[in-house]
Amino acid sequence: MPLYRDDAVVLHTHDLGEADRIITMLTRGRGRVAAVAKGVRRTTSRFGARLEPFTVVDLQCYEGRSLDTVTQAVTLAPYGAWLARDYHRYTAGAVILETAERLSAPTPNPALYRLTVAAIGSLARGEHDPVATADAYLLRALALSGWAPSFGDCARCGRPGPHHLFASSAGGIVCEACAPRGSLEVDRRTLGTLVGLLSGVWTLVDGTVPEDGRARRRAHEIVAGYTQHHLERRVRSLPHVAPDDRS
Structure with missing residues (x-):
């Protein structure tokens, strides 16, 4: 069995037998990997807490047929x-890990790995609002997977913006002529927040007035709907994440 070494972030774990655990990870060079950590649930395990979700590790594995x-x-x-100390950061991180698992495959995707580790690190350091950090990750991870939303010209006909309607099924902002039933109204502040989340221009996101708080909540609603539409399966942790009403 060939031996390999890689950097990885632990996405989730589940128990196997009496003492083992299956660890699902996103690696830098191999994409998503599932591996058995033998004896990890014993108090004498040499792995300790190193193979818990959110942990970034330098990993060595034997390659097996299935695991x-x-x-x-x-x-x-x-x-x-660090994230376990704060409920809001932890739940936002759970959204990031679950989405990373959904979007990854057993093939190399170093850009998704870097994005995931950077987002978790930013959460742990408290650099931005936790929900905004998760929303930015969702938009950028979807963009890496080929589902980049349009926030400028109409996503259907290409008519130059700005426009004020958003449709997940159309791929982003749409003009009135192209808007399908159920399109969401998007005001100027919300559109600016969405642009900031996707581009990483945090000055468009980290507002200080009540209007910015309302824009973040509306942006989160749009990002959540867009994510669920394109993943086609419910992100279980997403309903537990909501912008702070005090914003």
Whole structure:
């Protein structure tokens, strides 16, 4: 069995037998990997807490037919321990990990790996509002997967914007002539927030007046709907995340 080494962020775990655990990870060089960590649930395990969700590790594995086997894991960033101290950051992080698992495959995707680790790190350091961090991740991860939303010209006919209607099924902002039934109204502040989330221009997102708080809540609603539409399966952790009403 070939031995390999890679950097990885742990996405989720589930128990196997009496002492083992299957670890699902997003790796830098191999994409999504599932591997068995033998004896990890024993108090004497050499892995300790290094293979818990959100942790970034330097990983060594034996490649198997269906499941690989973890032989060594060195902690690079213990983000899980930091996020567990704050409910809002933790739930936002759960959305990121679940989405990363849905969008990844057992093929290399270093851009998605870098984006995921950067988002979890930003959450752990408290750089921005947790919901905004998760929303930015969702838009950028979907863009990497070929579902980049249009926030300028009409997503259907290309008519130059600005426009004020959004339709997930159309791929973003649409003009009135192209808007399908159920399109959402988008005001100027909300559109600016969405542009900031996708582009990483945080000055468009981190507002300080009540209108910006309302725009973030509306933007979150749009991002959540857009994500669910394109993933075609419910992101279970997403309903537990909501912008702070005090914003």
